Amino acid sequence: xxxxxxxxxxxxxxxxxxxxxxxxxxxxxxxxxxxxxxxxxxxxxxxxxxxxxxxxxxxxxxxxxxxxxxxxxxxxxxxxxxxxxxxxxxxxxxxxxxxxxxxxxxxxxxxxxxxx
Amino acid sequence: xxxxxxxxxxxxxxxxxxxxxxxxxxxxxxxxxxxxxxxxxxxxxxxxxxxxxxxxxxxxxxxxxxxxxxxxxxxxxxxxxxxxxxxxxxxxxxxxxxxxxxxxxxxxxxxxx
Numbered sequence: 001x002x003x004x005x006x007x008x009x010x011x012x013x014x015x016x017x018x019x020x021x022x023x024x025x026x027x028x029x030x031x032x033x034x035x036x037x038x039x040x041x042x043x044x045x046x047x048x049x050x051x052x053x054x055x056x057x058x059x060x061x062x063x064x065x066x067x068x069x070x071x072x073x074x075x076x077x078x079x080x081x082x083x084x085x086x087x088x089x090x091x092x093x094x095x096x097x098x099x100x101x102x103x104x105x106x107x108x109x110x111x112x113x114x115x116x
Numbered sequence: 117x118x119x120x121x122x123x124x125x126x127x128x129x130x131x132x133x134x135x136x137x138x139x140x141x142x143x144x145x146x147x148x149x150x151x152x153x154x155x156x157x158x159x160x161x162x163x164x165x166x167x168x169x170x171x172x173x174x175x176x177x178x179x180x181x182x183x184x185x186x187x188x189x190x191x192x193x194x195x196x197x198x199x200x201x202x203x204x205x206x207x208x209x210x211x212x213x214x215x216x217x218x219x220x221x222x223x224x225x226x227x228x229x
Contacts (some may be wrong), residue, residue: 106159
C-alpha cells in the first residue's frame, strides 16, 4: 500500500531565508506526486505536481520541488521565504491501483511558520 | 470560472442523525472527490466519482456514501452520525483522475453533539 510521510510537524524559518518542507513516499509503481497549501480558513490550493520527466518541478508562488526516485523523496523548496508563505503544506501521492483507479494519499501536513 | 462550492458551510447535528453534504465542481470538471479532515487523522480520502460512477473508495464504514449526478454535482451522506464524525469535509474536483491536480472547496464543518 502506498504511503506518504511528512517527518516535520512544523518548520520555522526567517523571512528571506530558503525553506524546505520534506516529503517521502512509498509506492510499488510510478507515482504522481503533488504539493498543496492550506492557508488559515481557506481551502487547499494546488502548488505543483510531478508526473514524469524533469526531476525539478516549478510551481506557484515561487515554490519548486525535486523528485528523487532513489531516495523516494519530493521535498518542497523556495529560495527566499515570505511571511505570507506561513500555512499548512500537504504532500500527496497517487498510484495506479488495480482496476485502473488512482487512490490518493495525503501526508499529515507540515505547518510552515515564517518569522519576520 | 467559479470555484468549487460546498453547502452548507457549517452544520450541527446530534448522534444518530443523518446528514447530506453537497458539492458543485468547477464547470467542465468530471471528477469529484471527498475527504475528511481532522486534527488527529489529517486528510483522509473518502471516495471519488467520475462521470456518475464511483471510481475509488477509501477505508471508511458503509455509513459514508455518495453519489454524482449527470451535471457532475455530488452529494455525500453520512447516516447514524457518531461523535467521531465531527470534521471538516472537503470536496475536490478535477478534469480527470490520476495525474490531474485537484481544486478544493472551502469545506463543510460538521459538528456532531
